Amino acid sequence: MKKSLWLLLLALTLIVVMAACGGNNDPNDGEENVDAANNEDNMDENNGNNENDANDENDGNDDAAAAGDQTLIFARGGDSQSLDFASVTDGESSRITLQIYESLLKFNENSFEVEPSLAHDWDISDDDLTFTFYLEEGVTFHDGTDFNADAVKTNFDRWSDPDSEFAFADDGYAYTTYGNQFGGFKGDDNHIIDEINVIDDHEIEFVLNYPSGAFLQNIAMSYFAMTSPAALEEYGSDINENPVGTGPFKFVSWNKDDRIVLDKNEDYWQPDLPKLDQVIFQVIPDNSARLTALRSGEIDIMDGLNPDDYEMIQEEPGLQPFERETNNIGYLGFNTDKAPFDDPLVRQAMNHAVDKETLISLLYADLAVPAKNILPPAYLGYNDDIEPYEYDPERAQELLEEAGYADGFEFDLWAMPVARPYMPDAERAAEVLQANFADIGLESNIVTMEWATYLEEIETGVQDVFMLGWSGTNGDPDYFLGNLLSTATIPSSNQTFYSNTEVDDLLEQARSVVDEDERAALYEEALAIIHEDAPMINLVHSTPVLAGSDRVQNYVPHLSTSEALTHVELSE
């Protein structure tokens, strides 16, 4: 009897020891960590009163005390498509890769002004053709290898050279964003980068074929961050699930459609950063479930707050709202390859059918403005002379008649399954659009599927009409126009399959012009043509809102879709 008691005790001790020693490399460990975090949260609440008393005594010490447990849980609507930033365009992917990876330059936390990152300084030659970057010394990748000029060159070769051993083209990797931002790939006539010269370990030179107005802007984008060449070697095409960068957080595990766990990079090159020990990105598809989780303290920050709840959050103790600046377009794209949407008259008719004001007051709580251009209003080249397609069902019907569809037709209306910054509730929005189209005699069936599948499917061109949006990530108009509506980016980001050589030429010209007014004029011209062709219905430019617990300090949503959580910390 006694013996068995001892055995039991021994077993218990072993279990406790083993649990304590459990490494964070165990993908299942995340679950335990959350539970631990929750327990801590509760304990924090219990201790809250005492802490406040203590703070009262310490007058003048206005810094909130840092919480003991620095695990931040960030909840979002959908999972990332891939953790290889350069081959995908969705914001849920860059939200993660920004934590793991860094580019040579970065954006100011409130704007698209470039700031030093992995390159602490840079020189531009007088002819605007040679850019020399001076790299930070002593930076290592998460796998321990050194970050140096060779690594930079390897990365750029990977995106620009289809023959690069790390291009992984056979495994479905395509770097269309690179192609768009840098005028094509190695060997193309319009490729901006002529050559990349490694001067020494920490100095690298980019020689351009022709001046580019947005070159530094592009270098700072999250798409062009530095992956460890050793990791590319090791993981090959599995690099999208085994990211290794220089960023403030290290990749730990990824349970698809559930969570991504990142740990603090203890050897981060910026001293005393990051503040957090661990970041968990949790997928909670339902907006209201996410808010409930926030209220109960299960999560710390939530993306995709219902605009409806925004006002309430401002009043609610324990919570704080965040606003991201307007920098996006929510649109309804036509598959211009498919009848009847290959007819501009049909597309214009449907443009006239949509009541954007109603859409905004129903679904955005007025945190959005109706769109007439694909570019957000503050952008260079925004064409304010464009007459928007007014909400006019009768005109829409006339146009349909003219196009030969007086009796209407039936089509599938694809709606995103997740909350996006530009579209907080796509399925509801689809119902509004469905009613709008019904008014002009068009019958639509709302189709939806899982987010990653949705993105894959619309690239194949099976869709009739689809909802999607785009958020600026470098503040440059080309990022919108070039990606969404140029022939080169079909189908990776141009899923309307819109192809107009006139537009392509204008965009190409604009890319090589450095003078801002000249560029603006070219974009305005392109926008006017696009307006007539109407490959999409420009719905809204929204102001995305988020919410967080008031323990979250120093969180500044960047106006691009995502931001590094380097400076964020949790207070008591």
Place this chain on the structure above:
Amino acid sequence: METVTPTNKKPMPGPERNEPEMEKIEVVSPWKDAYWQLKKNKLAMVGIFIIIFFIIVALIAPLLTPYAFNTISAGDRLSSPSAAHWFGTDDLGRDIFTRIVYGARISLMVGFFAVTGALVFGTFLGIIAGFFGRWIDMLISRIFDIMLAFPSILLAIAIVAILGPSLQNALIAIAIINIPIFGRLVRSKVISIRQEEYIMAAKAQGMKNGRILFHHVLPNSLAPIIVQATLGFGVAILEAAALGFLGLGAQAPTPEWGKMLSDSRQFIQSAPWTVLFPGISIMLVVLGFNMIGDGLRDALDPKMKN
């Protein structure tokens, strides 16, 4: 149905044509008797009243409301119940009363067709299994067992996932998952009836299997089938609402009650009427059918008499 035979075990003399005489001997036919029993049951009468009420509402839906169920109106967003909007409006400014009224059509239709489908196929399979026995029974019964081994809603979700989400496919899925329930019921009834002397007699007279099945076995198994069908009505409506709630049933803009619930659940605190009325409607209809079903069971069960 003139072929009704008494349910108590009395030796049945001779062939069919003697039966009308039998009825004269009995003072009341079992069906008439059941009707009286049911009429005495207050709960069942309430159930019948509820269902008739909903049927009427569904039939005259357009006369009850000045609105269309899919008219979106930004100005009326989430307005509380008022004279203009009896049940308030939802987050797209649609009149909830109108949607409930039209939704009654959807729910009753789903209930009717799903139960009819399950009833027809389930009864057919059950009779075959019960009457012929041996390997046919083995095969059909095992298939029923397999289907019943799945939680029914899970099976329905799987079927809809294969067929694609739509009201029609949800209806098919609900019908399929209810087949074994009817099938097993009918099978066991048939097995017990098969032993009855009047069936032996019919067989002895050289009556064909088909005739025995449809003139003797089926009419005598009707009572439990009717009870199960009534109860199944409620279950089917509930399952349709569940599928609608999961986005696998009726698609927008169809005003299906379950879908209305799921679409509005984020407003449960700020605008409770958006979920209250669809919820109450589902509850009432299901309750109504259950009350009738319970009443029928009591009325049709000879052991419950007096």
